[in-house]
Amino acid sequence: MEGYKAPQRDAMFVTHELLDYQRHYQALGFDEASEDLVSAIFAEAAKFSENTLAPINQSGDEEGCTWNDGNVTTPKGFKEAYRTYVEGGWPSMAHPEEFGGQQLPYSLASIIAEWFSGANHSWAMYPGLSQGCMETLKAHGTEQQQTMFLPKLISGEWTGTMCLTEAHCGSDLGMLKCRAEPQDDGTYSLTGTKIFISAGEHDMSENIVHIVLARLPGAPEGTKGISLFVVPKFNVSDDGEKQDRNAVTCGSIEHKMGIKASATCVINFDGAKGYLIGPPNRGLNCMFTFMNTARIGTGLEGLAASEAAFQGALRYAKDRIQFRSLTGRKNPDGPADAIIVHPDVRRMLLTQKAFAEGNRALAAYCMQMVDVTMYSDDAAAKQVAEAKLAFLTPIVKAFLTETAQETTSYGMQVYGGHGFIKEWGMEQLARDTRICTMYEGTTGIQAVDLLGRKVMGSNGELLNVFVQEVRDYCNSLRDNAQFSAWTNALSSHLDEWQQITLDISKAAASNPDEIGAASVDYLMYSGYVTVAYFWLRMAVKAQEQLDAGSTESEYYQSKILTTGFYFDRLLTRTRSLVSAMQSGADNLMAMPESMFAIE
Secondary structure (H helix, E strand, O other): OOOOOOOHHHHHHHHHHHOOHHHHHHHOOOOOOOHHHHHHHHHHHHHHHHHHHHHHHHHHHHHOOEEEOOEEEOOOOHHHHHHHHHHOOHHHOOOOHHHOOOOOOHHHHHHHHHHHHHHOHHHHHHHHHHHHHHHHHHHHOOHHHHHHHHHHHHHOOEEEEEEOOEOOEOOOHHHOOOEEEEOOOOOEEEEEEEEEEEOOOOOOOOEEEEEEEEEOOOOOOHHHHOEEEEEEOEEEOOOOOEEEEOOEEEEEEOOOOOOOOOOEEEEEEEEEEEEEEOOOOOHHHHHOOOHHHHHHHHHHHHHHHHHHHHHHHHHHHHHOEOOOOOOOOOOOOOOOOEHHHOHHHHHHHHHHHHHHHHHHHHHHHHHHHHHHHHHOOOHHHHHHHHHHHHHHHHHHHHHHHHHHHHHHHHHHHHHHHHHHOHHHOHHHHHHHHHHHHOOOOOHHHHHHHHHHHHHHOOOOHHHHHHHHHHHHHHHHOOOOHHHHHHHHHHHHHHHHHHHHHHHHHHHHHHOOHHHHHHHHHHHHHHHHHHHHHHHHHHHHHHHHHHHOOOOOHHHHHHHHHHHHHHHHHHHHHHHHHHHHHHOOOHHHHOOOHHHOOOO
16 A cells, blocks of 8 residues: 555553563563664564555556466566565575574564555465465475475475355365375375465466365275475475476466455366375364464464554545635635544544454464464463464454455545546455455354354353453552443443353254354454453553653553543444344344345
8 A cells, every 4th residue: 555654652551561561572582573673673674665566556456466377477676576575585584494494583573564455465365375385394394305495485485275155165175175185105195176376377487386175095085184394486496406397387367356466276187286284184173273373373464454444544534625624714824624524534534443453462462372382382371372263363453454454445535536546546355355255264254263262162161251351450440530431331241241142052952053042243243342441451551651751752642542442333243143143043043045036
């Protein structure tokens, strides 16, 4: 997005003031990740986002990718930007030194990933997809496989993908048909077609390494018969050097609503050489090793769009003059006042701000938990972090992307008719972000995962772990009159959250459809309450800084005022969500399928 500014100050507030990342890093042994180093990394990431990625965002959307005889050409400037990205050492930040990485925390790399996506969503897809590939190899690859693939993936010379979906099976992976035949040399020959493969073919790296789900001969039906393989575009020697072309081709690229500069490919495997990752028929188990980080990464894309939409709308609202303020002229020397004086424009801007900054705090909290699961030697701490992540990940993925649909729509609305015009960039944000609610599992799938698997599947334990944290925090503020209205509101929601869960559980005992009927409303309710917790924490921290005499009084005051807006205008949306959940499944399921007809 042209004019995009990386939110460095807010990132530092969330990570170092609110969540105390400095102590967090020291506890995990990342002594080199000092506040000064983090600030320097943020500054360089901001320059790259603002000066390299943002200027080619709109032109990339207009040009798009082109496919010719199996080869994909990315828009002008994309290859050069990727080269700058590699030269800057960005791909290697959070990876082991033994493979050429910089051994910095996952969370640090993820924070700046938001900025890359905010500046240029399409471009950020190319290196972003490599992360899942690398994490899979690090967790489940053999020593030989890691030697073959990781060094050049980590350096950025090669990129990676995840090849899961087939035309006849979207998220229902148990139906996949891609097959893998064992070969005499211990490799496998893969045959089949995968669709919707982001960055599956392009001209930005020397080789593309695909992580592929496929079936072995005689494998059980369904998800229990799926294995995982690594299949490179170009074959690779034992010591990691690129060799001859493998039987992997790009059959076509999709013509999409958004992220047009990101190549979404049909990938054909015609007896392609591959290597088994992990045990046979345990492919989904291996894949889900990195699924928390992949889904948080998608949530970050929604967050990035909310931030970018807010920035664009705010600039326009301060500059565009239309009508006079109802409380008197604010721009007496001009023919009208800036539209930011109008209450409805304020409603849209504050909604964008509240979601962008509140969602950033939630995402950063989850990144902290991922760090603990990856690097901590404390088994008990890891167990707690894993429990919190299991519960919060579907909320992050779905709530951050669903609210991005609202914030990007408001980005267009603030501009009025100009928001519908390409030159301002708002309609591109809305188009690019629409996919985020769909991939890595749609909102409906995330909702069933949250309510059905995580909450009901744990008999409420995962919910109760997080609720207890929030309740303890509210209790710690019991004697603070300044925040009593917000702590009381949040505490009431915690009681209601647990009661609603119990009510749905009882209803589902006689009608399992009750879980599916309530699930999306339940997830959104959970999201509003969870983000309210982080807004309360931000308000308390902001007041502490003001009491300490901070010179950034406007910044901290804006946190407190936005907290009030969130509790008064956004958290109250839970009222309609409760009503919808309490209405039950009958209003959805009573109509016979035959009545769904076009007359």
